[in-house]
Amino acid sequence: MTTSEDVLAGVGPRLQALRRARGLSLAALAAETSLTASTLSRLENGKLRPTLEQLLPLARAYGVPLDDLVAAPPTGDPRIHLRPVRRAGFTVVPLTRRPGGIQAYKVIYPPAGGGNTTTLQTHDGYEWFYVLNGNVRLVLGDQEYRLGPGEAAEFDTRTPHQISSADTQPAELLTLFGAQGERAHLTPSPPPPS
Structure with missing residues (x-):
């Protein structure tokens, strides 16, 4: 069974992969999210436990649902929730x-x-x-x-x-x-x- 600690431990590598895939530096992402480059680095390296206040601007900056950042388990709901x-x-x-x-x-x-x-x-x-x-x-x-x-x-x-x-x-x-x-x-x- 996956614990909340396991879920949170996987956030850092996902954040780093998203940033690198978009070719962003920590400084550029910091300017876009109003988080410091130091905070972003510590989140990516797992040295800082992510909070909702930190994850929300990152999800917006990357254009992904919050669930994707934390790899939320599927709910079993087959509906697709598209946002026009x-x-x-x-x-x-x-x-x-x-x-x-x-x-x-x-x-x-x-x-x-x-x-x-x-x-x-x-x-x-x-x-x-x-x-x-x-x-x-x-x-x-x-x-x-x-x-x-x-x-x-x-x-x-x-x-x-x-x-x-x-x-x-x-x-x-x-x-x-x-x-x-x-x-x-x-x-x-x-x-x-x-």
């Missing part, structure tokens, strides 16, 4: 909770004219999306595309782009995004000649 986030007029529901790699999201764009921006954006990464419901307007460079339910698109996000609903209904997408340029859809290589 509103961003620039649209709603994003994170579907993955691990750091790095390709991330999955459900994205809901409001009806056309309902707060959609017309500004093209660029950023590092690669995006693939599948239209679940509604119609989507994808502007990619100087090209414009309209996609309906069951259609998919993929593109390098360094290309100026904008995604929005194409009509008076919300558009729902399943999106896979690789911040490091990982592609979600790979074409297999042809077999070598015989």
Whole structure:
């Protein structure tokens, strides 16, 4: 049986792994969480027993549930508790909770004219999306595309782009995004000649 001491002993290595996976220094994390670098170091090395007041800002900084920091045992509840986030007029529901790699999201764009921006954006990464419901307007460079339910698109996000609903209904997408340029859809290589 796992004791509370066992659970708390595992917090330090998890905190250190999360910080290293994100490439953060103790000083940078300290600035983001308002905890001192010394406190963070002692938490990671197991020399300081973590408190809720210390773990909450760390969970926020890493974007993970508190349960992930303490490796809370599963409750047996099969429900998934997703937390939607509103961003620039649209709603994003994170579907993955691990750091790095390709991330999955459900994205809901409001009806056309309902707060959609017309500004093209660029950023590092690669995006693939599948239209679940509604119609989507994808502007990619100087090209414009309209996609309906069951259609998919993929593109390098360094290309100026904008995604929005194409009509008076919300558009729902399943999106896979690789911040490091990982592609979600790979074409297999042809077999070598015989």
